[in-house]
Amino acid sequence: MASSSSDAAGAGRPGGSFRRPGDRVFSGLATGAGVTILALLAGVAIFLMIEAWPAITAPAEDIPGGEGLWHLIAPLAFGTVLGSLIAILLAVPMAIGVSLYITHFAPRRLSQTLGYIIDLLAAVPSIVYGLWGIAVLGPAAVGMHRWLAGNLGFIPFFEGPASATGRTMLVVGVVLGVMILPIITAVTREVFSQTPRAQIEAALALGATRWEMIRMTVLPFGKSAVIGGSMLGLGRALGETMAVTIILSVSGAVTLNLISSGNPSTIAANIALNFPESSGLAVNALIASGLALFAITLVVNMAARAVIYRSEQALR
């Protein structure tokens, strides 16, 4: 996420040997900030490695659960990715729709107000969403769970039996989706609204309808912001602890079934739940799961960057 700062420092580098004092100070500060971020990142990674190492090298029977580290972490990683995936699939299309509405369809006054509200929602602490999930959405979703199990039960996701409490992966995914929607929207809205006027006018002057204009100019212009915003949202969803901890009813099962009461937990929720009572190798095992979360985030981020990069290179 800090990739642009190094680009900016490189682009402005003067060619000759003479440099103004002001430039030198600024470039020193900028370089310092960049190096600090990298050092912090490396520091966190190294800490995780060192602390996780005993668990990685320990014999399988010493790890909590007695079946080795992989058996401990894999279901958690699965649950983490599953919940976040639901959230992203729900939130990204919504965020694009809301941003487009605010920037290109809503009347001017309304669009400003909506913009403020979205920014405000993005700052609401996640525990609030968690409470809403368990107190309101979960109970309200029980009926829908039954319906899904009854009518769409042939799809593995909705196999059932339907949970009677609504404390399911589906509800977690929806709550996470609602939670990250404002963040993604805030980022995409900002960038969509900066689409160059010259591009918009070029499209309209060709006889494009408003939707065609958006497809030709706004979406290509905002593509990397959509990815960037989604990554911010995904980061929050992957690491979300409280909301998941209080909503999800956990059995440790690895299943695609989203509506039953037997769900895999997530890495973050599992750490929060077990860390206080853990000691010795169990702590190392939890930290190893944290390392896995770190790795998942990094891989997803790099994959997203690669997607952007490849689509930009396609034209050169």
Add this chain to the structure above:
Amino acid sequence: MSSAKSVEVSDLDLYYGSFHAVQNVNMTIQPNKVTALIGSSGCGKSTFLRSLNRMHELVHGARVEGSVILEGQDIYAPDVDPVAVRSQVGMVFQQPNPFPTMSIYENVAAGLRLNSRRMKKPAMDEIVERSLRGANLWEEVKNRLERAGSGLSGGQQQRLCIARAIAVEPEVLLMDEPCSALDPVATLAIEELIRELKVNYTIVIVTHNMQQASRASDITGFFNLEESGKPGRLVEIDETETIFSNPANKATEDYVTGRFG
């Protein structure tokens, strides 16, 4: 090919909110001719030009009174779709503005893909080539049609924008200072192109360059601003030769001979 059309402008008044930008314009824009619009900065040439394809109304609060009749149809009639007007009246802007995420080919084809028109690849290829040839750009880009349009030089980009505009075969082509970002050689190339294009199109061009108006246009209209804050007006419109040699109005004469103020 497309059929050039005439445009009849009557009692046209243009506003930005409460600001009256252009007052009472009457003119007939003749088919297959190049009409140049000249006048000092801020007198409303761009505003007027943009009212001819309903781009004016994109500005928040902008308003139009009067009528613009394109071959019998008032483009401001309540049942007329601005999208349809813009596909009949093309526009080339002051700054070249190819779509940066599209290839050269895609840029020219952009208008052809609009309004869910389906077209076979060979037919599309043919129109793209014809449009690029029409814009005198084909020879320079035929081997790199898949490259980004934004990788071309400024003059090439402007010709790409012209190719993009003529690919949809508009009846009228509007150009707002199309050469102001270009060097003299590229400018001459575009002027040459404008003279060729009038065989098929009705062309209206805004320019600050007196030589350009006298070289490239058949008819010249002079806009003027009595004082700032007042609306701009069309002072005089006539054969280009007349405007530059023997204008009826003193203000026109002062302007074309460089004695304005």
